[in-house]
Amino acid sequence: MKPATRTQDPFGPPEAAAGRWDLRLWGLLSVLAGNMLIDALEVSAMIVALPSVGHDLGLTLTGAQWLITGFAIGFGGLILFGGRLVELLGRRRVYLWALLGFAAASLVGAVTDEPAVLVAARVLKGFFAALTAPTGLAIIASVFPAGPGRDRAVSVYALFGGLGFTAGLLLSGLLTAVSWRWTVAFPAPVVLVLFTFAVGLIPGDTTAPDTRRHFDVTGALALTGSLLCLVQGIVSVPGHGWLDARTTAPLALAVVLAAVLVVAERTAPRPLIQARLLRNRTLVRSMAGAAALNGVNLGLLLIMTVRLQDGLGWSPARTALALLPASAPLAVTALISRKLIARHGTARLIAWGALGPVAGAALCLRHPVPEDYVIDILPTLLLVGAGFVLAFAALNTQATSRLAAVDRPAAVGLYQSAVQISAVVVPAVAAALAVGRSDDRPALRLVTAVAVAGLVAGLSGLRVHPTRAEKSSTGE
Structure with missing residues (x-):
């Protein structure tokens, strides 16, 4: 392997080290956070638009659900491969090409009348998001020195990720009222603007790309x-x-x-998948808890979106506003998570947070055909949102807490892959159980079972002590 070679740092270490950010640092963070917003937006953008796409293209619920699961397949199935591409080809090159690919896939999906092409575009957008989302965080870690400056940059990045899910619902509700195609196309011009600035702001890699060229x-x-x-x-x-x-x-x-x-x-x-990481019980338990939390959330949002629009005749905009109580807490999480973890620890927060989705999903079973928003839907959304506030950041923190630093990048990719795989399986099964039925009881039973599995995973962490292997990996 070639020895590491350094390139000139375009940002200048004196200003960064002193905690003073110049315009280039602010510009870089704006580009990275803006793209993170778009990546997160894509996760929720198609939820509200789902019924409109189905009606326009003649798709049943099991066909339309591909718009959600397709993006998750691209993200979860290829995030580990994306990490390998970044490692072998360099952050700057991969990030810039991923931005262009994301914009192109958005435009193709917006103009096509073929469901298969639209789904393929969603899969590609998921893949490109899998390239940019973790790479943006890695760029922040390489440019902003450790300390309050980097912590602030990471907090901004995470905040925009949390805001993206909410923004996706709102924009989808507004744009789908005109045409669902605008919902699909909207990210393209934004990403192209970000690309224009990124060309001059994304720094070159400070080390030579790895020459052991095995992509797997x-x-x-x-x-x-x-x-x-x-x-x-x-x-x-x-x-x-x-x-x-x-x-x-x-x-x-x-x-x-x-x-x-x-x-x-x-x-x-x-x-790509290191088997020894799967022997780390803390990581696996975190993966299970996060996968359950994400699966329950998306499964419930899919069911509720269809019933509100097709069952109660609500408009996309009204539906988007109705679903906000389940998405807005993601942004709150980024603001208060550190204080919560410092005060209560990750294990307690995860266990407490897992109670919310269980209670929320169980409440839906009382009224499988919703008639009143305040009674039948809002309590569930609030409980699921509370689960995210308590457990989401704690799960992320716990996942790599007992791993050596050298193993954490691979573990993060594995963790994110598990989270996205749940976004593939749970909505697909929920759609299959709900299609053609007069009520949602079978689908809601599935979501409740997933929530219970997340609770079991959370409770199992309350009295767990690290294994000998886990202690040795962290030097304990």
Whole structure:
């Protein structure tokens, strides 16, 4: 491997070290945070637009749900591969190309009348977001020196990520009232503006890209392909049954590709998934809790969106406003999470937070056909939002708390992949259980079961002590 070589730092260490940010540092943070806002916006943007897209393109709920799960497949299935691309090709190059790709995919998805092309565009946008979201944080860590300055930059970055989910709902509600195509196209011009500034502000890599050029394409394609086939098999069940080849073939292929993934990761010289990380109980428990929290949230939002618009005849804008109590707490979390963790610790916050989604989902089972927003929907949204305020940041912190610094980047990618995989599976199964039914009781039972699984994972962390391997990895 070539020795590390340094390039000139365009930001100048004296100002940064002294805690004084010049215009270039403010500009860089604005570009990174702005793009994080767009990445987070995409997670929620299609939720409110889902019924409109389905009506316009003639899709059932099981077909329209691909607009949510497609983005999650691109993000969760390829985030580990994206990290490898950044490592081998360099942050600046990958970040800039990902911005252009994201804008192009937005425009293609907005103009197409083919559902398959729209879903492919969503998958690509998820992949490009998987390249820019973690890379932006890495750029902050490399440019802003450790201390209050970096902490402030990370807080701004996280705040914009939290605001993005809320902004996605609001913009989707407003733009879908005109046309859902504007909801899909909106990020393109914004990202192109960010790209224009990023060209001059994103610093070059301070070290040479890794020359051990093993991308592990087989592992990346096997994971992504397995998720695609799994969802296709799940959504085929309502229309064709379990025994039809249109259901069994994709499910069988998903199993085969999962087996290929296991073999590829065991034999690869540099696997994307490091098996030893999966032996860290703290990381796995955090992955399970975060996956449950995200899955419950998206599953409930999908069900409620369809029922509010198709069942109660609400407009997209009114639906977006109605769903805000479940999304606005994400921004609050970024502001108060450090104080909460310092005062109560991660384990307690995670356990307390897991109670909210369980109670919220269970409340929905009382009235599976919502009639009154204040009684049937709002309490659930508030409880799920409270769960995010308490547990979201604590889960992120706990995930890597017992890992050596060298293992944390790979662990973060694995953690994020688990979170996004839940956004693939839970909405897909919820849509399959809800389509063609007069009430949502089966789908709500599924979401409640996922919430209970998250609670079990949270409670299991209250009296857990690190294993010998975990102690040695952190030098304890």
